[in-house]
Amino acid sequence: xxxxxxxxxxxxxxxxxxxxxxxxxxxxxxxxxxxxxxxxxxxxxxxxxxxxxxxxxxxxxxxxxxxxxxxxxxxxxxxxxxxxxxxxxxxxxxxxxxxxxxxxxxxxxxxxxxxxxxxxxxxxxxxxxxxxxxxxxxxxxxxxxxxxxxxxxxxxxxxxxxxxxxxxxxxxxxxxxxxxxxxxxxxxxxxxxxxxxxxxxxxxxxxxxxxxxxxxxxxxxxxxxxxxxxxxxxxxxxxxxxxxxxxxxxxxxxxxxxxxxxxxxxxxxxxxxxxxxxxxxxxxxxxxxxxxxxxxxxxxxxxxxxxxxxxxxxxxxxxxxxxxxxxxxxxxxxxxxxxxxxxxxxxxxxxxxxxxxxxxxxxxxxxxxxxxxxxxxxxxxxxxxxxxxxxxxxxxxxxxxxxxxxx
Amino acid sequence: xxxxxxxxxxxxxxxxxxxxxxxxxxxxxxxxxxxxxxxxxxxxxxxxxxxxxxxxxxxxxxxxxxxxxxxxxxxxxxxxxxxxxxxxxxxxxxxxxxxxxxxxxxxxxxxxxxxxxxxxxxxxxxxxxxxxxxxxxxxxxxxxxxxxxxxxxxxxxxxxxxxxxxxxxxxxxxxxxxxxxxxxxxxxxxxxxxxxxxxxxxxxxxxxxxxxxxxxxxxxxxxxxxxxxxxxxxxxxxxxxxxxxxxxxxxxxxxxxxxxxxxxxxxxxxxxxxxxxxxxxxxxxxxxxxxxxxxxxxxxxxxxxxxxxxxxxxxxxxxxxxx
Numbered sequence: 075x076x077x078x079x080x081x082x083x084x085x086x087x088x089x090x091x092x093x094x095x096x097x098x099x100x101x102x103x104x105x106x107x108x109x110x111x112x113x114x115x116x117x118x119x120x121x122x123x124x125x126x127x128x129x130x131x132x133x134x135x136x137x138x139x140x141x142x143x144x145x146x147x148x149x150x151x152x153x154x155x156x157x158x159x160x161x162x163x164x165x166x167x168x169x170x171x172x173x174x175x176x177x178x179x180x181x182x183x184x185x186x187x188x189x190x191x192x193x194x195x196x197x198x199x200x201x202x203x204x205x206x207x208x209x210x211x212x213x214x215x216x217x218x219x220x221x222x223x224x225x226x227x228x229x230x231x232x233x234x235x236x237x238x239x240x241x242x243x244x245x246x247x248x249x250x251x252x253x254x255x256x257x258x259x260x261x262x263x264x265x266x267x268x269x270x271x272x273x274x275x276x277x278x279x280x281x282x283x284x285x286x287x288x289x290x291x292x293x294x295x296x297x298x299x300x301x302x303x304x305x306x307x308x309x310x311x312x313x314x315x316x317x318x319x320x321x322x323x324x325x326x327x328x329x330x331x332x333x334x335x336x337x338x339x340x341x342x343x344x345x346x347x348x349x350x351x352x353x354x355x356x357x358x359x360x361x362x363x364x365x366x367x368x369x370x371x372x373x374x375x376x377x378x379x380x381x382x383x384x385x386x387x388x389x390x391x392x393x394x395x396x397x398x399x400x401x402x403x404x405x406x407x408x409x410x411x412x413x414x415x416x417x418x419x420x421x422x423x424x425x426x427x428x429x430x431x432x433x434x435x436x437x438x439x440x441x442x443x444x445x446x447x448x449x450x451x452x453x454x455x456x457x458x459x460x461x462x463x464x465x466x467x468x469x470x471x472x473x474x475x476x477x478x479x480x481x
Numbered sequence: 482x483x484x485x486x487x488x489x490x491x492x493x494x495x496x497x498x499x500x501x502x503x504x505x506x507x508x509x510x511x512x513x514x515x516x517x518x519x520x521x522x523x524x525x526x527x528x529x530x531x532x533x534x535x536x537x538x539x540x541x542x543x544x545x546x547x548x549x550x551x552x553x554x555x556x557x558x559x560x561x562x563x564x565x566x567x568x569x570x571x572x573x574x575x576x577x578x579x580x581x582x583x584x585x586x587x588x589x590x591x592x593x594x595x596x597x598x599x600x601x602x603x604x605x606x607x608x609x610x611x612x613x614x615x616x617x618x619x620x621x622x623x624x625x626x627x628x629x630x631x632x633x634x635x636x637x638x639x640x641x642x643x644x645x646x647x648x649x650x651x652x653x654x655x656x657x658x659x660x661x662x663x664x665x666x667x668x669x670x671x672x673x674x675x676x677x678x679x680x681x682x683x684x685x686x687x688x689x690x691x692x693x694x695x696x697x698x699x700x701x702x703x704x705x706x707x708x709x710x711x712x713x714x715x716x717x718x719x720x721x722x723x724x725x726x727x728x729x730x731x732x733x734x735x736x737x738x739x740x741x742x743x744x745x746x747x748x749x750x751x752x753x754x755x756x757x758x759x760x761x762x763x764x765x766x767x768x769x770x771x772x773x774x775x776x777x778x779x780x781x782x783x784x785x786x787x788x789x790x791x792x793x794x795x796x797x798x799x800x801x802x803x804x
Binding site for chain 2: 149170171176179180182187196200248
């Protein structure tokens with residue numbers, strides 16, 4: 075492994091972009107499993123190939139195993155089963171410091187007795203990098219993160235956002251192959267979180283290395299990730315680009331987890347197959363499916379069955395269609411209005427652009443609503459799997475992705 | 482007149498940035514439950530720590546047992562008792578013995594619990610650490626008399642150590658009669674008895690260290706020892722500062738019991754301390770309580786001066802101080 079000074083000697087300041095451009099930093103998780111002493115399995119058989127310079131986001135509810143997976147990659151948790159490769163090297167038994175990774179923690183984990191400068195320089199000092207080079211590297215990174223004026227301060231004299239920058243800076247000075255970030259924005263207030271999210275996007279463009287980012291916030295996941303890994307109960311539910319996981323959720327959990335407001339689910343629906351054509355029956359509305367869905371369902375030899383239909387709030391239009399709902403709450407947000415309505419037993423949320431409003435949507439009003447057939451997601455009632463997008467082969471390999479079709 | 486009356490009435494409205502009397506009463510009423518909970522502690526401290534200070538007055542009197550402290554026949558002598566002590570032939574030996582015993586005990590005894598706490602905290606096996614901690618803490622509960630009894634069993638003329646020496650052909654040594662043996666026996670046994678107990682406070686402080694700091698240090702490439710130095714030690718430094726100030730403040734406040742129990746004619750030259758001398762002057766033979774009180778008061782003044790010096794120094798060079 076090249077040392078920091080070696081990398082720094084390669085030309086660009088601190089061995090930065092130029093050195094990284096040559097360095098491959100792929101991460102491969104093969105059947106990674108974490109079983110704790112009490113026999114509790116936190117992570118089941120995670121398979122994930124992270125490409126060089128890819129920004130991958132692990133997202134899921136609390137306790138889904140995303141942080142444990144990250145910590146196994148970092149070397150802070152022992153790997154119970156499976157193999158971890160970083161840059162083609164088996165790293166199961168490699169010390170964390172020798173994995174050429176850096177991590178940003180949720181709590182920032184800045185050494186409180188050290189100044190910002192010392193915090194950032196600490197790892198390099200331990201590696202016995204010459205003082206002049208440490209100084210150059212720290213100041214360079216501080217300039218990138220706009221924290222130069224805080225270098226002599228201690229962490230307690232900084233705001234949350236400034237601390238977060240220092241934590242990122244501490245990771246950056248190490249010039250790692252892989253950046254690991256464990257919910258780095260969750261201690262910040264909403265406004266600062268949005269700012270820092272944008273900063274991380276800019277940072278990523280600037281330092282261009284491989285990122286593994288853990289969050290429970292789907293907005294962060296959608297905006298930051300090249301690909302998103304959605305986890306639940308220690309299992310990976312879907313791996314895909316933000317567009318894929320939004321438009322092509324492989325199961326009910328992914329469909330419900332991604333998207334804000336959450337997808338509307340209609341129970342007791344039916345998939346009908348009549349005269350070589352598929353329809354969905356939602357209440358009294360019988361909707362003929364789109365051509366693409368017809369082909370996909372036919373390719374899957376999908377028989378008629380009971381299903382759960384999912385429609386995103388943004389995909390609903392009011393004032394037309396056979397479905398009926400009564401408005402219970404009307405939230406005017408300016409450019410759009412969120413309508414919370416009841417349709418028989420189901421609660422329905424609709425997000426309607428204000429300019430498209432042509433009917434009365436005041437509290438207690440009854441409105442007709444519908445959606446485009448191609449935007450209806452159909453889930454098997456028994457398994458919860460998406461009838462169109464669930465891919466059994468990848469799911470059996472514990473690396474579930476949405477199914478791809480040739481047509 | 483009406484305006485004057487209005488001004489003197491207690492109204493709970495801030496006026497010119499200050500809260501008027503009504504606000505204070507309201508705050509007092511609001512804090513009533515907490516003040517009531519504090520009351521027993523305040524009473525105990527007042528009764529046993531502040532009220533007896535009244536007795537210090539006898540240091541400035543020609544006081545005999547049975548005399549009133551303040552009464553028509555009180556005979557004030559000013560600083561005579563203090564001057565008598567300063568000119569006493571025992572003054573310098575007492576000062577030297579007390580100071581040496583305390584400073585040596587402090588040099589060995591102060592860092593030991595810190596080292597033990599850091600070591601126990603760094604142990605991987607938490608179960609093992611707890612067992613060791615329990616073993617280290619247990620001697621604290623041995624009474625002083627039993628402790629000195631144990632020392633006699635080990636180091637007495639016919640104790641274990643002498644039996645071993647005799648067994649290998651050496652001459653028995655009466656350690657309790659040797660001046661050179663008193664301080665090592667006193668200091669080492671005291672530290673053996675108390676280092677585990679004293680370590681508890683540091684172990685508690687270490688338990689509050691953010692595990693993320695250790696993980697960050699691991700990723701930064703710090704070894705276990707470097708983590709102790711760069712993460713654990715700085716984390717307990719505020720506690721170390723407070724304990725240091727308190728230890729320096731009580732440096733000369735060594736008790737008389739153990740020294741008295743270990744005292745023999747042979748080691749009297751080093752085992753006679755201010756505390757044992759106060760005991761002997763004030764409670765044995767023909768008691769001279771005024772003189773004993775003056776010596777005790779002088780000792781306390783030294784402790785207060787040391788406390789202030791330590792606190793001021795700590796405040797100047799670090800961010801930690803008692804007051």
